[in-house]
Amino acid sequence: MKQLAILGSTGSIGVNTLDVVRGHPDRFKVVALTAGKQVDLLAQQCIEFKPAIAVVADADGATRLSKLLLEKKIDTQVLYGPDALVSAVTQSNCDTVMAAIVGAAGLVPALAAAKAGKRVLLANKEALVMSGDLFMQAMRVGGGELLPIDSEHNAIFQCLPNQFSRDQSSSQGVEELWLTASGGPFRNTPLDQLVNITPEQACAHPNWVMGRKISVDSATMMNKGLEVIEAFWLFGLSLEKIKVLIHPQSVVHSMVRYRDGSVLAQLGQPDMRTPIAYGLAWPERIDAGVAPLSLTQLASLSFSEPELERFPCLSLAFAAAKAGGTAPTVLNAANEVAVAAFLDEGLPYLQIPVVVSKVLESIPAANADSLELILAVDTRARQAAQTVVKDILCKR
Ligand code: NAD
Ligand code: MG
Numbered sequence: 001m002k003q004l005a006i007l008g009s010t011g012s013i014g015v016n017t018l019d020v021v022r023g024h025p026d027r028f029k030v031v032a033l034t035a036g037k038q039v040d041l042l043a044q045q046c047i048e049f050k051p052a053i054a055v056v057a058d059a060d061g062a063t064r065l066s067k068l069l070l071e072k073k074i075d076t077q078v079l080y081g082p083d084a085l086v087s088a089v090t091q092s093n094c095d096t097v098m099a100a101i102v103g104a105a106g107l108v109p110a111l112a113a114a115k116a117g118k119r120v121l122l123a124n125k126e127a128l129v130m131s132g133d134l135f136m137q138a139m140r141v142g143g144g145e146l147l148p149i150d151s152e153h154n155a156i157f158q159c160l161p162n163q164f165s166r167d168q169s170s171s172q173g174v175e176e177l178w179l180t181a182s183g184g185p186f187r188n189t190p191l192d193q194l195v196n197i198t199p200e201q202a203c204a205h206p207n208w209v210m211g212r213k214i215s216v217d218s219a220t221m222m223n224k225g226l227e228v229i230e231a232f233w234l235f236g237l238s239l240e241k242i243k244v245l246i247h248p249q250s251v252v253h254s255m256v257r258y259r260d261g262s263v264l265a266q267l268g269q270p271d272m273r274t275p276i277a278y279g280l281a282w283p284e285r286i287d288a289g290v291a292p293l294s295l296t297q298l299a300s301l302s303f304s305e306p307e308l309e310r311f312p313c314l315s316l317a318f319a320a321a322k323a324g325g326t327a328p329t330v331l332n333a334a335n336e337v338a339v340a341a342f343l344d345e346g347l348p349y350l351q352i353p354v355v356v357s358k359v360l361e362s363i364p365a366a367n368a369d370s371l372e373l374i375l376a377v378d379t380r381a382r383q384a385a386q387t388v389v390k391d392i393l394c395k396r
Pocket of ligand 2: 150151152227
């Protein structure tokens with residue numbers, strides 16, 4: 001029986017994870033659940049799965065959650081705050097951690113899971129973007145297994161040799177990784193109409209149902225840029241060998257090109273329960289509750305190169321990846337601030353890359369060799385981004 005902690009259990013990935021777990025009560029026991037602010041949903045999840053520990057963001061939420069659980073006589077221990085996210089990993093007796101908090105907030109508990117030698121199911125790509133080197137080191141020292149949940153990286157993981165080693169990709173015949181991207185809701189929108197895009201339009205992804213931040217990232221294609229950096233750390237290939245292809249149908253989740261001319265692809269429905277079930281049960285395969293793929297019902301599968309002038313965020317991510325060090329940390333922090341300002345404060349859609357680019361220009365890349373330094377750069381980049389956002393909003 002696997003003992004599972006879910007960081008971010010009330011989000012899109014968290015809810016899908018619990019859906020897979022629900023179908024396999026003989027395999028998985030939920031021992032810790034965490035959420036930010038959605039106390040009611042977390043309470044329902046605790047009543048159903050009876051974890052040892054539940055964590056929310058603040059004291060008010062903890063009081064409310066404790067009350068809701070007391071009414072139902074559930075004896076889950078309720079904790080709150082960032083340190084409690086680490087406790088959910090280190091004090092719940094879990095062996096497997098789903099890291100599915102969105103954004104930089106998920107970094108410290110994901111690192112704790114890596115250091116503690118857990119099986120880490122990594123959805124929180126921002127953790128790898130901010131601190132790829134430290135995170136991969138922590139996994140090595142901890143000695144646990146790292147299974148990518150992001151659908152593209154999960155697909156690549158499935159297409160690589162069983163004994164794949166990130167230090168020896170070349171001797172194993174791996175030439176390139178091809179990350180597929182749907183192109184988001186604005187793939188064909190005339191460029192002059194992008195000016196007035198609303199959050200609702202940006203969050204209406206054509207193929208996937210996801211949290212709001214990653215939905216906006218998919219629209220700008222910053223998501224694919226973050227995923228290139230994620231693939232770089234996970235699989236150890238140089239950046240030139242990681243390619244992005246627009247594939248509007250979201251059926252081929254990514255591919256590996258080998259030296260002998262073979263290209264291996266993983267196909268499936270655009271349903272995150274497939275990669276989640278794969279990570280949970282690996283190396284076995286279990287029912288994920290996903291409808292079978294019917295190739296004959298698909299009109300076509302098409303692939304094209306991304307238009308960089310349509311997706312400036314993709315170019316910014318490539319540039320930050322190339323600069324290395326703390327540049328991806330800065331990119332990620334500025335993007336999180338810009339996306340939040342677009343969603344909640346009226347920052348125009350087309351200003352998201354402007355904010356990211358200005359912040360990248362203002363903070364030179366340094367070596368990303370300690371967590372303290374990375375967190376300090378993250379804070380500095382967020383402050384710089386807030387200033388740029390304020391400036392833009394004042395001038396409107
Ligand atoms: P979401 O917004 O739906 O859920 C985020 C979860 O994190 C929620 O449980 C929320 O309560 C929690 N959270 C947010 N801020 C927090 C904070 N400050 N402290 C503690 N908890 C906090 O997001 P999502 O779509 O589930 O995405 C989660 C992660 O998985 C992201 O990193 C995303 O890039 C990645 N991912 C998601 C998908 C998808 O299909 N949704 C696919 C691939 C990768
Ligand atoms: Mg993805």
